[in-house]
Amino acid sequence: MADTIRLVIISDTHGFHEIVVPPGDVLIHGGDGCKTGTLDEARQWGAFLDAQPHAHKIAIAGNHDRCFEADLDAARAQLPSKLEFLHDSGCELDGVRYWGAPWQPWFLSWAFNLPRGPELGQKWALIPDNTDVLVTHGPPHGILDRTYAGEPVGCEELRAAVARVRPRVHVFGHIHEGYGVASRDGTMFVNASTCTLSYRPTNAAIVVDLPRDRARPAELVSGG
Template sequence: MRIYAVADLHGRAERIRQIGRAVRRLRPDALIAAGDITGFFRPGPVIEALNGWGIPVLAVRGNTDVKRVDNLLAHHTRTCDLHLRAVEMKGIRFVGISGAVPVPFRTRIRFREKAVLERAAALTDRQTVLVVHPPPRGTLDEVGGRFHAGSSGVKALVEACRPLAVICGHIHERPGIAVMGQTLVVNCAVARNGSGALIECPEGGPPTARML
């Protein structure tokens, strides 16, 4: 399965066009949007653009995505709100958690309850691609080279469930690929000249990724 993963578009028109061109070029089986898809205003046109690319779009909200984004994702035919849901595609299970860590950034939504992580853990197995906005704490989460800003809750979830891969964003300074135990971690934040990441999940084999 070929997955195109992006995060932190922030509703910017040039980034939306850039992602659309990449979808047409790469021909992925699905687009994964790991939060901060929209800005604080006018999310409708952004979700409409994602829906118009002709492939399934699985998304979680980040800290700049207003609550209305959930309804917009549910309204369109190709977009899906993945929060605390499991979606199966080509033998891969996708599970999502919307939200962000509360510090050091102001945020509209965050992991408020232990129950959210427990519900996600109940859906997650070794063949799961976990889609979250913040990276696991200590992995692809350095801000300014001075401190780690990832989520301790996501880290604990990954350590306990050992999913196939984690797709995240949030930390614009650290897009890239890492391995946490046996789990591939991809921070697909679209920053500077980047265009996200392409992840290949071959049947029966480990996933691989490259930044775009």
Template sequence: MASRVDTSFLILSDTHGDQLIHPVTTNVDVAIHCGDLTEESKLEEYQVAIKMLRGIDAPLKLVIAGNHDFSLDENVFETHLSEIRDKINDDQLLDTTYGKVGSARSLFESEDAKSAGIIFLDEGTHHFNLQNGAQLTVYASPYTASKSKGWGFQYNPDEQDHEWNIEKGVDLVLTHSPPQGVLDYTDSRTRAGIPSLFGAVAQAKPRVHCFGHIHEAWGAKLVTWRDELSEPPSHFTDIDNEKSQLIDSRAKLSRGKFDTQDVIEEKENRRRDYQRQGYREINDVAICESEQTVFVNAAIEGAEGGQQQLPWIVNIQLPKQASSVKKSGKKRENSSGIVDETDTERKRLKSTG
């Protein structure tokens, strides 16, 4: 009996309260949203996001917050509510627009969301037994580095670094921020990713690291790691560029200044083909476990108003799950029978046999 199970992931991020212009009708095993579900953290925007996720044909849909989703960050949201009350003094309007502390979170914990297979992930390691028989381990984190105030799930890198507790053996890393050095260039050609996040991913070497946040850096890259890593790891020294591959990027699909007419037409034809199917698929890349990682920036919101980039479908092999799954303990099981077992609880179960 095979010890690996083919598993498909639909990955998207940064929808900012919008539905998908190019709906995805293809069935996948897991759908993932890497944060910025909203633009202004309004309840109606979360409801749009949940409606969009319900329309995706997948038994499990994993969701994290982004910096725009500040009402999911309780401490930040309390500060926002206090500041807004001082300006408008209309509690009913505030409740209708943003809800109270916990209102946004409750939308993702409602029966409506659960019945659609939607699970909102807090920071940490999560274990899932998938409907296709595979076992999936995910590290999730909504945090980004910023010196600005008022956004959710952010820290000032000048004051402290963030601790990314990514263990070896994690199959997929799900963050809102990119790591420094991979699919993180802004339009001003500066790196916006986080160095310590790159280091943590380099040491763990997951099969996939997906994120968003930097819209203009949409794309996917297969990274081959060097045999020995620097301390701390850096994208300058620890990626074997000769054995790595940029699978696609916004630049590779956009008209370039020196493109010939043939190249322009080829890019337009490829873009139309992807739009017709509603996604860009990685289907011809074999990932060598513990040697390579596929990085995916799945930011949907485009460079100009109303434009959308495409989500990604990534196909990987996962370990086959054990034949029996314990049903006791602190686990969340959705209507499809998919179990989310927290890392702390899994360790407790192991220690008690």
């Protein structure tokens, strides 16, 4: 058994299913696989994920994935049965504990909006303390969350939850112009938005090696 697990991380693909995805052990999609969130778009997103060769695949919904908010069961049925679709839920794969959730501070009239404050805090309170890899659609406040105007729009309650949980890797997207990687207090933060601000799918997938030894930090391989 290898002493590291290779994570291949993408997000905000918005229906661009011709992108090149590097090989690895676990493919993680941080939401917004759809453009407007129809069931047909969800089916196409599912076909894209199903075609990838990774042994394990994880995905969450994002604000463009409206059908997942309107009818979660019907939308989930469009995705591969072997996909780990996380929705305020977690899974364990090869000893690594993952948790995923789609929520973000209120943003126009898109899906999975909640007001800043206690309602978002209640969602993040569900994250177990032993989470290794946290997958949320939106970023925490102050980390890879600045818009083109320079405004930090991430979630304050999520930032507090990350400080409590201290995941080894925190994956998100949503703010396309925040694409990149940052490390703080033992957590590697990955904004893996595939699409740019102008919705061009030109940002590379971010590849991270996660050592099985929890005393060792995650290592950036490529992207970001």
